[in-house]
Amino acid sequence: MSQNFIYLCYDILQYLVNGLAQGSIYALVALGYTMVYGIIKLINFAHGEFYMIGAFIGLYLVSLKLPLYLVFPLAMISSGLIAVIVERLVYKPIRYAGKIPALITALGASLFFQFGGQLVIGADSKSFELPYQDKTYILGEVSVTSTQLIIMGVTFFLMLFLWWLVKHTKIGKAMRATSFNRDAAELMGINTDMIISFTFFLGASLAGAAGVLVGMYTNTVNPLMGMIPGLKAFIAAVLGGIGIIPGAVLGGLVLGVAENLVVGLWVSTYRDAVAFAILILILLFKPSGLLGRPTGEKV
Amino acid sequence: MSLIKMLPKNLFIALTLTICGPSFSQVNDKEILVGTVFPMTGGIATYGQESMNGINLALKKINHEGVKGHIIKLINEDNKSEAIETANAVRKLAHIDKVIAILGSVASSHTLAGAPIAQEAKVPLLTPASTNEEVTKKGDYIARTCFTDGFQGEVMAKFAKENLKKMKAAIIVEASSDYSKGLAKVFRESFTKMGGTVIAEEYSYQSGDTDFRTLLRKLSRSKPEVIFLPGYYEEAGLILNQARSMDITAPFLGTDGWDSPKLQEKAGEKGIVGNYMSSHFSAEDTDTLVSNFVKEYEAAYKQKPGAMAALGYDGIMVIADSLKRAKTLTRSDLQKAIVTTKNYKGITGNITLDKFRNAKKSAVVLETTPHGNEFKFKVSP
Amino acid sequence: MSGFFDYLIPLLSNVGIFIILALGLNLINGICGQFSLGHAGFWAVGAYAAGAYGLYFAPEIPNFINLFISCLVGMITSALFGLAIGIPCLRLRGDYLAIATLGFGEIIRIVIMNTDKLGGPRGMTNIPHWTNIFWVYAWVILFIFIIVNFLKGPHGRAMISVREDEIASESMGINTFKYKTMAVVIGAAMAGVAGALFAHGQQFLHPNNFTFMWSVIILLMIILGGLGSVTGAILGAIILTILPELLRFMGTTIAEWRMVIYSLLLIALMLWRPSGILGKREINLLGLFKKGKT
Numbered sequence: 001m002s003q004n005f006i007y008l009c010y011d012i013l014q015y016l017v018n019g020l021a022q023g024s025i026y027a028l029v030a031l032g033y034t035m036v037y038g039i040i041k042l043i044n045f046a047h048g049e050f051y052m053i054g055a056f057i058g059l060y061l062v063s064l065k066l067p068l069y070l071v072f073p074l075a076m077i078s079s080g081l082i083a084v085i086v087e088r089l090v091y092k093p094i095r096y097a098g099k100i101p102a103l104i105t106a107l108g109a110s111l112f113f114q115f116g117g118q119l120v121i122g123a124d125s126k127s128f129e130l131p132y133q134d135k136t137y138i139l140g141e142v143s144v145t146s147t148q149l150i151i152m153g154v155t156f157f158l159m160l161f162l163w164w165l166v167k168h169t170k171i172g173k174a175m176r177a178t179s180f181n182r183d184a185a186e187l188m189g190i191n192t193d194m195i196i197s198f199t200f201f202l203g204a205s206l207a208g209a210a211g212v213l214v215g216m217y218t219n220t221v222n223p224l225m226g227m228i229p230g231l232k233a234f235i236a237a238v239l240g241g242i243g244i245i246p247g248a249v250l251g252g253l254v255l256g257v258a259e260n261l262v263v264g265l266w267v268s269t270y271r272d273a274v275a276f277a278i279l280i281l282i283l284l285f286k287p288s289g290l291l292g293r294p295t296g297e298k299v
Numbered sequence: 300m301s302l303i304k305m306l307p308k309n310l311f312i313a314l315t316l317t318i319c320g321p322s323f324s325q326v327n328d329k330e331i332l333v334g335t336v337f338p339m340t341g342g343i344a345t346y347g348q349e350s351m352n353g354i355n356l357a358l359k360k361i362n363h364e365g366v367k368g369h370i371i372k373l374i375n376e377d378n379k380s381e382a383i384e385t386a387n388a389v390r391k392l393a394h395i396d397k398v399i400a401i402l403g404s405v406a407s408s409h410t411l412a413g414a415p416i417a418q419e420a421k422v423p424l425l426t427p428a429s430t431n432e433e434v435t436k437k438g439d440y441i442a443r444t445c446f447t448d449g450f451q452g453e454v455m456a457k458f459a460k461e462n463l464k465k466m467k468a469a470i471i472v473e474a475s476s477d478y479s480k481g482l483a484k485v486f487r488e489s490f491t492k493m494g495g496t497v498i499a500e501e502y503s504y505q506s507g508d509t510d511f512r513t514l515l516r517k518l519s520r521s522k523p524e525v526i527f528l529p530g531y532y533e534e535a536g537l538i539l540n541q542a543r544s545m546d547i548t549a550p551f552l553g554t555d556g557w558d559s560p561k562l563q564e565k566a567g568e569k570g571i572v573g574n575y576m577s578s579h580f581s582a583e584d585t586d587t588l589v590s591n592f593v594k595e596y597e598a599a600y601k602q603k604p605g606a607m608a609a610l611g612y613d614g615i616m617v618i619a620d621s622l623k624r625a626k627t628l629t630r631s632d633l634q635k636a637i638v639t640t641k642n643y644k645g646i647t648g649n650i651t652l653d654k655f656r657n658a659k660k661s662a663v664v665l666e667t668t669p670h671g672n673e674f675k676f677k678v679s680p
Numbered sequence: 681m682s683g684f685f686d687y688l689i690p691l692l693s694n695v696g697i698f699i700i701l702a703l704g705l706n707l708i709n710g711i712c713g714q715f716s717l718g719h720a721g722f723w724a725v726g727a728y729a730a731g732a733y734g735l736y737f738a739p740e741i742p743n744f745i746n747l748f749i750s751c752l753v754g755m756i757t758s759a760l761f762g763l764a765i766g767i768p769c770l771r772l773r774g775d776y777l778a779i780a781t782l783g784f785g786e787i788i789r790i791v792i793m794n795t796d797k798l799g800g801p802r803g804m805t806n807i808p809h810w811t812n813i814f815w816v817y818a819w820v821i822l823f824i825f826i827i828v829n830f831l832k833g834p835h836g837r838a839m840i841s842v843r844e845d846e847i848a849s850e851s852m853g854i855n856t857f858k859y860k861t862m863a864v865v866i867g868a869a870m871a872g873v874a875g876a877l878f879a880h881g882q883q884f885l886h887p888n889n890f891t892f893m894w895s896v897i898i899l900l901m902i903i904l905g906g907l908g909s910v911t912g913a914i915l916g917a918i919i920l921t922i923l924p925e926l927l928r929f930m931g932t933t934i935a936e937w938r939m940v941i942y943s944l945l946l947i948a949l950m951l952w953r954p955s956g957i958l959g960k961r962e963i964n965l966l967g968l969f970k971k972g973k974t
Contacts, residue, residue, distance in 0.1 A: 112947070264514075
């Protein structure tokens with residue numbers, strides 16, 4: 001009995017480790033959601049697609065035998081640039097048309113990348129070859145692989161970088177100002193169009209990094225891979241409080257751990273249903289999220 | 300080119316509601332129309348594309364000789380990996396193109412949607428690859444040239460017990476797939492009947508999952524000696540990969556859903572070693588019929604044929620053979636000829652249809668290695 | 681020529697079913713302004729409820745009576761789901777509501793997938809074939825009349841006011857929550873009937889017939905026709921059901937591009953004609969809509 005209990009504790013610790021790795025990826029994608037929402041109040045449905053694009057660019061760069069420290073920045077910059085192109089071509093003209101048309105446009109962009117990707121790259125998945133030998137470190141009965149460590153490390157580093165960027169640089173200050181009140185920011189001489197594009201760039205490049213990480217973690221990438229993690233990341237962003245940067249990280253980690261606990265202790269069947277149920281519960285009982293403050297509706 | 304030429308006529312066909320409207324019998328009298336319905340786009344497009352490769356290869360051969368002085372012309376429809384689209388495609392083939400028979404589809408859930416329509420229109424529908432038991436129960440016009448899930452599950456249970464001499468098995472199923480669930484049930488029954496034990500809990504994953512570490516950790520607690528994993532190559536490959544990297548050394552047993560070169564790619568060098576699967580055919584089979592097919596296929600498509608290609612090839616060959624045996628070139632005579640197919644020597648084995656219109660034929664057991672699947676032996680029913 | 685009709689008539693039945701779905705979603709999205717992305721979920725509930733009735737409970741009575749009962753079963757079950765989902769979710773606004781309904785739609789599908797009685801991943805087979813084109817269009821006409829008359833009445837006006845400005849209509853004394861719930865329940869009920877007609881027409885249901893993608897396609901129908909326009913919804917449903925079949929006649933290369941074309945269509949509509957083909961206007965057919973216009 002007690003032996004079983006010890007096993008269970010080890011297993012739960014293992015699920016936590018797996019959940020943190022998964023959750024880090026959600027957190028990176030959720031950051032982009034939350035920043036874009038914070039600045040233009042748009043649920044960027046296509047955000048998951050930048051994660052997919054990042055993964056494919058990463059796959060291509062890794063197959064060119066580039067070292068990882070070059071793969072990450074290049075994949076991030078390219079998915080960021082694609083996001084900026086989409087933003088300029090599609091989102092910018094529709095920015096003042098209201099929430100629903102913007103949401104529908106984002107949905108259209110998302111479908112375009114998913115199905116366009118299927119036609120261009122093919123519907124079947126591609127395998128991601130790890131550029132290094134994956135090692136497993138064992139502590140007691142809990143194991144951590146080097147890929148999991150890289151995922152958590154890269155995520156932590158990128159979050160620190162983002163925090164520094166938003167809090168301690170001029171462009172970060174301009175982002176915060178634009179998010180707070182776009183018109184006032186414009187009057188203060190901030191080029192808000194540029195800031196919005198930059199926010200898209202930043203968000204999509206984080207998603208791109210998450211795409212490369214998940215490619216390394218699961219060894220597979222395909223054109224539809226962005227859809228479910230995109231929704232999950234949105235759930236994470238809402239869970240933490242949409243528009244709040246630490247909230248996205250917290251939401252991502254909580255969701256990742258929760259999913260792995262559902263699979264480990266219950267059945268995988270209801271994993272996605274649990275994620276959606278979390279979303280609906282949080283929307284009903286604390287729509288501002290775990291870290292958010294309630295806001296009233298204005299006319 | 301043909302697109303522009305076809306456009307006005309087809310628009311006309313589709314748009315006019317006139318009773319005496321366009322004539323559909325403009326086809327060459329020397330052509331026999333056969334419809335195909337395969338997933339050419341969407342989730343399982345690779346199966347459809349491979350099947351069509353096999354079919355087109357066979358077609359060249361058939362039309363070289365001709366069938367009763369006619370040639371077979373295919374009308375190919377894409378079901379977009381969706382059940383509704385399969386029904387629509389079957390309806391179009393049966394009523395608009397007036398094909399004599401329909402070949403398709405791959406996934407049982409798709410074929411199940413098309414079968415009642417074919418039955419109602421009295422068009423013979425032959426599926427080369429849908430292994431679910433339900434499919435041929437839809438009526439006497441529905442038949443298949445592959446074995447059913449029941450047979451495959453039994454073969455693997457027997458293999459685990461008698462060849463590998465394992466006593467304790469675990470099962471991982473894809474919860475969103477009937478194929479996987481059905482096989483799991485058969486395996487569980489036959490393995491326990493033979494005296495083995497199957498761990499009560501069913502471990503499950505969803506189609507499209509990519510991270511199985513938590514599931515495998517849970518599974519490894521029950522210390523199975525062998526793991527039955529009836530699923531598709533995509534997830535199965537990833538499971539093998541992650542299991543071996545977690546030091547789960549028990550052999551995994553798979554079924555024909557594994558049969559794709561992609562399995563090797565997904566599982567990686569380390570993950571692929573020491574697992575077994577059942578399938579319809581092996582490219583390494585020494586039978587001359589098979590090796591000739593493999594040679595021709597490689598010449599045409601620059602790759603090794605998978606099971607789907609072989610099944611597609613045999614499917615259209617059985618239709619051609621039945622057309623030769625049919626009294627007249629009508630749907631009802633063709634149906635009679637198809638259901639009486641006996642000992643047709645196909646590359647996936649000798650095909651004989653039983654009274655439930657299911658093919659009784661051999662399965663092969665393959666060992667997965669990094670260089671491809673190695674042929675172990677053939678199991679006859 | 682009978683073959684051509686054997687192909688055309690089921691296709692026209694499908695058009696009718698999608699008209700009902702589009703009309704229902706139009707009531708929720710277009711007329712009441714509540715953005716829902718879970719319509720396929722209501723459709724699935726109606727289809728499975730009707731399928732279950734046909735399989736397990738149907739007595740030996742003439743088909744058309746059975747079909748009618750089955751439609752009622754689908755309608756009521758779906759309406760109850762609409763109520764159960766609407767009451768909590770309608771407290772949310774705009775984009776949040778969209779995501780919550782999307783979540784519910786997916787949960788419904790996952791639950792069906794794991795319910796053995798409903799066929800699970802095997803799908804529900806052998807559903808009796810009761811639907812014919814006559815009854816499909818009888819329902820279509822019934823719903824058109826109900827909606828057109830509803831919109832002319834005080835409830836319809838109140839519903840439109842909720843769309844135009846929720847806070848203003850609340851301060852005018854309109855119980856906005858009641859009207860939002862009413863819209864979702866009626867929309868869901870219509871989707872339930874569409875589901876029943878679909879189940880008894882296809883004779884086979886599979887959870888994957890009711891994915892999020894179908895919610896998007898139904899949404900595209902009403903956006904294409906013009907959000908809020910009844911004839912627009914009908915027009916959109918006709919175009920988007922016939923179009924893929926026409927593409928089938930143009931060879932597979934074009935059909936492969938179907939979803940890409942749809943996605944570009946969504947974006948292009950939003951950029952250049954966000955109000956759809958008809959906007960909020962209606963087409964007058966045979967004076968059907970004339971009476972109310974004074």
